[in-house]
Amino acid sequence: MSVFTPAEIEYLQSQRLARLATAGLDGQPHVVPVSYRYNAEHDSIDIGGHDFAKRRKFRQVQENPKVAVVVDDLVSMDPWTPRAIEIRGDASILSAGGKEIMPAFDNDMFRIMPSRIVSWGVDEAVTFRSRRVNE
Numbered sequence: 757m758s759v760f761t762p763a764e765i766e767y768l769q770s771q772r773l774a775r776l777a778t779a780g781l782d783g784q785p786h787v788v789p790v791s792y793r794y795n796a797e798h799d800s801i802d803i804g805g806h807d808f809a810k811r812r813k814f815r816q817v818q819e820n821p822k823v824a825v826v827v828d829d830l831v832s833m834d835p836w837t838p839r840a841i842e843i844r845g846d847a848s849i850l851s852a853g854g855k856e857i858m859p860a861f862d863n864d865m866f867r868i869m870p871s872r873i874v875s876w877g878v879d880e881a882v883t884f885r886s887r888r889v890n891e
Contacts, residue, residue, distance in 0.1 A: 763879035804854030804865035839877030
């Protein structure tokens with residue numbers, strides 16, 4: 757059974773761009789747009805890219821694996837109708853699998869296992885949902 761609702765999984769699979777937040781050694785936040793995929797086999801968010809192991813986010817996750825990812829968009833601007841999922845968790849660094857996100861990517865990637873999920877506007881039956889995973 758997934759930690760995500762069926763509506764959240766459908767939404768995650770419909771999007772391709774997310775924002776990844778990491779923390780620097782000085783504690784300062786660092787947020788960047790990233791490509792990702794929802795990995796149903798691991799019930800995780802996988803993130804990769806070009807020259808991935810050379811990026812600041814990679815070095816930061818080596819020091820502190822706590823991350824947050826936001827996937828969001830606007831359904832409509834009139835009326836203002838945003839929808840989003842925020843996923844917090846620990847990122848594991850893997851040396852294989854990045855090309856499964858996108859063939860041109862490096863093999864290095866992050867696998868984020870959710871510990872907290874917040875979503876809004878994703879499920880028509882639920883306006884706002886916040887929950888810790890494995891409570």
